[in-house]
Amino acid sequence: MSAAARAATVEFRHVTKSYDPVALRKGAPGAVNDLSLTVPAGRICVLVGPSGCGKTTSLKMVNRLIEPTGGEILIDGVDAATRELSELRREIGYVIQQVGLFPHQSIAENVATVPRLLGWPAARRRERADELLALVGLDPVRYRRRYPAQLSGGERQRVGVARALAADPPILLMDEPFGAVDPIVRERLQNELLRLQEELAKTILFVTHDIDEAIKMGDLVAVLQTGGILAQFGPPAEILAAPASDFVAQFVGTDRGLKRLSLARVADLPPRSAITARDGDPAGPARERIRADPFPYLLLVDADGRPIGWLDQDEIPLDGSLHAEQAIPMSPLLNRRTTLKDALSMLLEADVQTGILVDRTGRAMGLVTAGMIADWLRDDGRPLATSDVTPRVETAAAAVRA
Amino acid sequence: MLDWGWMADHLPVLADKTGQHLELTVIALVIGFLISFVVGVIAYRWPGAYPPAAIFAGVIFTIPSLAMFSALVPITGLSILTAEIPLVLYTLVILLRNIVAGLRSVPRDVVEAADGMGFGRSRRLVRVELPLAIPLIVAGLRVASVSTIGLVVISGTLGVSFGGLGFFIFEGIQRGFPTEIYFGAVPTIVLALAADRFFVLVESLATPWSRSRARGGAT
Numbered sequence: 001m002s003a004a005a006r007a008a009t010v011e012f013r014h015v016t017k018s019y020d021p022v023a024l025r026k027g028a029p030g031a032v033n034d035l036s037l038t039v040p041a042g043r044i045c046v047l048v049g050p051s052g053c054g055k056t057t058s059l060k061m062v063n064r065l066i067e068p069t070g071g072e073i074l075i076d077g078v079d080a081a082t083r084e085l086s087e088l089r090r091e092i093g094y095v096i097q098q099v100g101l102f103p104h105q106s107i108a109e110n111v112a113t114v115p116r117l118l119g120w121p122a123a124r125r126r127e128r129a130d131e132l133l134a135l136v137g138l139d140p141v142r143y144r145r146r147y148p149a150q151l152s153g154g155e156r157q158r159v160g161v162a163r164a165l166a167a168d169p170p171i172l173l174m175d176e177p178f179g180a181v182d183p184i185v186r187e188r189l190q191n192e193l194l195r196l197q198e199e200l201a202k203t204i205l206f207v208t209h210d211i212d213e214a215i216k217m218g219d220l221v222a223v224l225q226t227g228g229i230l231a232q233f234g235p236p237a238e239i240l241a242a243p244a245s246d247f248v249a250q251f252v253g254t255d256r257g258l259k260r261l262s263l264a265r266v267a268d269l270p271p272r273s274a275i276t277a278r279d280g281d282p283a284g285p286a287r288e289r290i291r292a293d294p295f296p297y298l299l300l301v302d303a304d305g306r307p308i309g310w311l312d313q314d315e316i317p318l319d320g321s322l323h324a325e326q327a328i329p330m331s332p333l334l335n336r337r338t339t340l341k342d343a344l345s346m347l348l349e350a351d352v353q354t355g356i357l358v359d360r361t362g363r364a365m366g367l368v369t370a371g372m373i374a375d376w377l378r379d380d381g382r383p384l385a386t387s388d389v390t391p392r393v394e395t396a397a398a399a400v401r402a
Numbered sequence: 403m404l405d406w407g408w409m410a411d412h413l414p415v416l417a418d419k420t421g422q423h424l425e426l427t428v429i430a431l432v433i434g435f436l437i438s439f440v441v442g443v444i445a446y447r448w449p450g451a452y453p454p455a456a457i458f459a460g461v462i463f464t465i466p467s468l469a470m471f472s473a474l475v476p477i478t479g480l481s482i483l484t485a486e487i488p489l490v491l492y493t494l495v496i497l498l499r500n501i502v503a504g505l506r507s508v509p510r511d512v513v514e515a516a517d518g519m520g521f522g523r524s525r526r527l528v529r530v531e532l533p534l535a536i537p538l539i540v541a542g543l544r545v546a547s548v549s550t551i552g553l554v555v556i557s558g559t560l561g562v563s564f565g566g567l568g569f570f571i572f573e574g575i576q577r578g579f580p581t582e583i584y585f586g587a588v589p590t591i592v593l594a595l596a597a598d599r600f601f602v603l604v605e606s607l608a609t610p611w612s613r614s615r616a617r618g619g620a621t
Contacts (some may be wrong), residue, residue, distance in 0.1 A: 016610075061520055100515025104533045104611045114519050147611040173518075212430030 007041040007203045008076040008170040010062060015071035017057050017228065030054035032061070032228035034071070037221065041076075041170075041200040046218035048208055049251070054228030055207045059173050062205060063092045075171065087163030092115050093202070097176040099156045101148040107159055108144035114167040129335070132162035137192060154185035161193070165200070172204045190216060211252050215240065215259055223248050237263050257377050259340035266334050266357060266368055269376055274299045274356070274367045279308060279324050287316040295367070299356065300327040305363035307333070307356045331356050335367050344373050346365070404579040412585065416570075420589060423566025427555045427597070429486055431547055434493030438542075442501030443527065443537025450580070452502060459495035467492065485557040485564050492553055493546040513559030529597045537612070542607040547597040555590060567593070572591075 017032040032054040039045040047055040060066040063075055064080060064227065073080045075286045080088060088367035101110050109116075111132050112125035120128070127140040130140035134157040148156055157177060164172055177193075178186040190213065198202065208214055215236040223231045225238060225247050232244040243249035276299045277286040290298040290313040298311040300322060309327030332355040333373070347353045347370045355368040409425040441526020467498035478484045508531045516526045558572045565572065570586025573579075606613060 065514070065517055086520040086522055089518060092518075094515065094518035095520070096515060097512055098509070098511035100509070100511035100518075102512060102516075102530060102534075104508075104530075117489065117525075149611070202561075351584055 006170055006269075007169065007201055009041045009074075010039045010171060010203055010205065011074040011077075012037050012058070013072050013074065014053075014062060014162070015058070015073060016069050017061065017066060018069045025144055028065070029057045029060075030226070030228055032068075033059050035073075035224075035228065035230055037222055037230065037233050039205060041203050042220040044197060044204040044206055044217055045220045046206045046208060046214040047224060048211060048214035048218075048224050049231075050226060050386075051209065052226050053224035055209075055367055057223050057228065058224070060205050061177055062171070063089050063094060064174055069153060070116075077163075081335050083117045088107045090117055090167060091169050091171070093166075093169040093172040095157075095160050095164045095172065095174040095177045097179045097230035099160040099180075101156055101159060101163070103148050105147075106144065107138075107146050107148070107151070108140075110148065110159060111162045113163055114169075118167055120133055125193060128166060129162075132165055135157075135165070135196065136162045154189065157181060157189060158192075161196075161218065165202075171205060173200045174204060174240050176207055176209070178213070179210075191283045193217070205293065213260070215263065223251060225251075230372075249252055254345060258341060260377065261344060261373065262339050264376065265336065265338035265341045266340065266343055269368060270339070272367045272369070272372060276301050276305075276364060277322055278303065279312075279322060281322050283317045283320050285324060287318065290316065297354070298351075299367075300324065301364050304361075307358065307362075307364045310352060310354075310389075328352065333362075334360050335359070340373050340376065343368055344370060403581075403590075404575075404584065405579075408581055409585055416567075416585065416589065419569055420546060420569050420593070423551070423554050423590070423593060424557055424564055426482075426485055426557065426564075427547065427550045427593075428480075430489035430550050431543065433486070434546065434550075435497055435543065436489045437490070437500055438450075438494055438497035442505065444500050445498070445502050446505040446531075455498060456502075457555070459491075459498050462491045463495040466604065467553055468559060469590075471557055471560055471579060471599075480561060480563070483559055485554075489520075489553055493550060496546045496549065497539075497542045500538050500545075501535065504538030504542075505531050507538055508534045537605060540601050540608070542602075544598050544601040548594045550593045551590060551597060555586075566590075581593050 007262045011302075012035045015032060015035045030052045035054075035058060047058055049055050054188060063077075063079065065083060067081075067270065075083075078262050102113070108126060108129040111129040112120075113123045115128055126144075127201070128352075130143060133140040133143055133188065138155060138158055141153075143155075143159075151159065157180075158176070164174075169298055206217055207213075208217075214223075218236050220234065221236050221239050222233045225231045231251075232239055232248045237260060240247065240252055242261070243252060243256070250257070273292050275293050275295070277289075279300060279302055286298055290296070290311075296313045298313060298316065298333050300308045300311055302324075307330070308324050309329040310331070311322065311327055315326065317326075328351075331352045332343070332350050334343050334346070334355045334357050336357070344354060346356050347368070353370050356364050357366040357368055359365050376401055408519045423620060441451075445455050467488060471484065474484045474487055474596050478487065485598075488544060496619045512530060512534070514527070516530045521530065554566045555568030556565075558568030570582050571590075574582030574584075574586065
């Protein structure tokens with residue numbers, strides 16, 4: 001691959017696309033109204049909105065399958081309109097929902113389409129096709145000689161992605177790429193694209209009508225509304241936490257709180273330590289310690305610090321020692337990488353709605369309560385100043401007691 | 403019933419007439435295909451050009467062949483043109499329709515993907531659209547070849563130097579000699595069936611991907 005930039009900045013400047021009445025009657029795609037936004041190099045920007053919002057039109061104006069009526073699109077500062085058309089398109093990977101593989105060409109030939117247009121020698125094209133098939137998780141030996149009709153929908157879309165990446169373009173345009181595959185395959189392809197992107201760091205413009213997909217895939221999300229108006233542009237967490245208009249709030253859905261939880265992890269919560277005692281410790285001092293704490297349960301741990309279960313402060317004997325049998329087992333165990341959505345789900349299902357944060361070795365590190373998650377949501381997910389932490393924990397504990 | 407001895411005696415003439423029949427057919431198909439191809443590609447690229455071309459070819463197709471052969475005699479005399487002009491004209495309606503239908507049958511997403519990857523118009527036509535149009539184009543050639551083989555017989559009305567195997571049919575009718583009619587008709591049928599099979603084979607060789615599809619279904 002050339003040493004050229006692997007990703008490019010894409011900037012829309014007052015881009016407009018309007019259609020005359022004749023074209024509109026023929027069912028022209030959505031119009032775009034004064035769209036300005038910048039996608040930094042190496043980021044995924046998702047264009048999302050209802051049908052007729054101009055998201056696909058906006059995407060197709062980047063590789064000039066549709067020419068803007070006004071404004072300009074700059075790629076690394078250069079107006080796309082000034083570029084030679086075929087040359088421009090060969091530098092932009094293009095993936096569409098129906099894939100559009102060439103039925104009359106083998107998988108290897110399909111993948112090497114743009115390299116062939118660029119005049120690469122046959123040996124290098126074959127090598128590149130094998131490399132890309134492996135990259136998208138298809139065994140080159142098994143797949144390269146097959147024809148598209150012999151592949152499943154998911155396999156075809158992998159080939160579509162491989163084909164788009166063949167000439168190592170700095171930009172990838174993806175128009176509802178996973179819209180035609182079943183939900184299980186879709187999720188797998190989404191995860192694989194995110195994994196690939198960590199490695200490739202392309203600038204990706206991704207169109208979808210599915211807000212969940214937008215939130216999952218986007219570093220940045222552009223919400224468009226009918227008529228091609230940009231309703232909001234920002235990171236997904238920001239759009240969920242602070243929708244800019246009623247339209248955005250409605251589009252992201254009334255469950256946007258839950259959606260935000262899927263973007264945050266336990267590590268994002270303020271730390272909350274637990275009062276612990278070891279199995280076999282004297283009961284008296286432990287009882288004193290827990291009575292001084294607003295949270296009424298004592299966490300019993302084993303000699304290595306791994307959680308055993310809870311002791312209600314009123315159930316702790318006045319003297320003698322603590323025993324594992326007295327403890328109420330088990331709360332959900334969470335780690336710092338658990339999403340808040342998963343954490344909340346586990347807490348709601350458990351008998352004890354307090355989760356235990358454990359480290360990699362399984363040692364108890366602190367508590368996570370449903371109240372803490374609710375507080376995090378209420379505070380709009382803003383990172384908290386240190387001074388905010390203490391009162392929040394009190395509230396959380398109070399919520400659990402209630 | 404049939405006079406087998408007569409037939410044996412006339413085998414050399416049969417070979418000669420079969421050769422002529424094939425020659426008239428092949429010339430008509432090649433020229434008809436070239437004209438239809440050029441017009442078809444133009445009509446595909448500029449859809450406005452298609453209706454007039456299709457109407458023209460359709461109207462010609464309605465002219466009775468017997469009348470057309472005779473009508474040309476005052477203009478072109480008894481040259482090969484008198485036989486070939488109608489033969490070529492009759493192929494146009496079939497070939498043109500199938501070429502345009504073939505090109506239009508290329509899936510939208512395939513064309514869009516080709517555009518998005520930076521194929522030019524002509525490269526897209528040669529590398530993507532024409533290969534994918536092959537099945538319908540060849541289907542047109544199958545029908546056109548069978549129909550032309552039949553029409554070559556009618557060109558026998560122009561005289562003994564035309565008509566290919568039709569010569570035997572006309573002479574047999576004139577002489578009231580059924581053996582000779584069969585001697586012309588049966589080889590004509592065989593020729594038409596052979597032409598049909600030939601194009602089926604051509605299609606199969608030219609579209610290896612559609613053969614693999616059947617195989618791939620099981621894997």
